[in-house]
Amino acid sequence: xxxxxxxxxxxxxxxxxxxxxxxxxxxxxxxxxxxxxxxxxxxxxxxxxxxxxxxxxxxxxxxxxxxxxxxxxxxxxxxxxxxxxxxxxxxxxxxxxxxxxxxxxxxxxxxxxxxxxxxxxxxxxxxxxxxxxxxxxxxxxxxxxxxxxxxxxxxxxxxxxxxxxxxxxxxxxxxxxxxxxxxxxxxxxxxxx
DNA sequence: TCTAGGATGATC
DNA sequence: ATCATCCTAGAT
Numbered sequence: 001x002x003x004x005x006x007x008x009x010x011x012x013x014x015x016x017x018x019x020x021x022x023x024x025x026x027x028x029x030x031x032x033x034x035x036x037x038x039x040x041x042x043x044x045x046x047x048x049x050x051x052x053x054x055x056x057x058x059x060x061x062x063x064x065x066x067x068x069x070x071x072x073x074x075x076x077x078x079x080x081x082x083x084x085x086x087x088x089x090x091x092x093x094x095x096x097x098x099x100x101x102x103x104x105x106x107x108x109x110x111x112x113x114x115x116x117x118x119x120x121x122x123x124x125x126x127x128x129x130x131x132x133x134x135x136x137x138x139x140x141x142x143x144x145x146x147x148x149x150x151x152x153x154x155x156x157x158x159x160x161x162x163x164x165x166x167x168x169x170x171x172x173x174x175x176x177x178x179x180x181x182x183x184x185x186x187x188x189x190x191x192x193x
Numbered sequence: 194t195c196t197a198g199g200a201t202g203a204t205c
Numbered sequence: 206a207t208c209a210t211c212c213t214a215g216a217t
Binding site for chain 1: 207
């Protein structure tokens with residue numbers, strides 16, 4: 001049970017919305033780790049100055065322009081990884097960054113999986129997974145419970161201030177009531193019930 | 194609760 | 206030089 005290629009072959013913003021609630025599955029070396037996606041960011045194309053594809057085709061960004069449904073993993077700040085899924089049709093350089101999941105299986109109950117770097121560390125995702133086909137049993141996404149529109153919240157993407165006006169586009173989507181959404185700098189903690 | 198600074202290496 | 210981050214320390 002995996003999301004088919006046709007799922008990814010749509011605009012990044014659509015995929016970012018539909019990814020909420022789906023399961024990210026990593027199976028390697030006898031273990032299987034699963035997280036439910038609760039936060040995503042869309043990087044919509046070459047014209048999007050926050051998108052790595054805006055740098056043009058390079059060895060690193062080439063995968064973004066390739067067929068949909070592949071992984072784009074890169075190293076950031078020398079120590080953390082970010083996991084993306086390549087979206088839209090071949091030739092369009094776009095992707096969706098998975099920013100947070102909630103532990104479902106194979107992870108400690110209290111594992112930190114909020115934040116793109118932390119979730120990659122928890123699931124064991126590294127540069128070795130870059131360009132993988134997401135139809136692979138070892139790394140794929142699976143359907144989950146549908147997420148009603150009322151639970152989806154939107155806002156500006158994190159950490160892309162260099163992108164000028166594009167930094168303000170509300171391309172970050174998350175589950176309103178999830179306790180596992182990442183905490184951007186200076187975001188106040190949720191009020192107690 | 195918040196801010197500042199540093200770790201660390203691929204990329205171009 | 207830059208960077209789609211995270212953690213810790215120290216101030217408040």
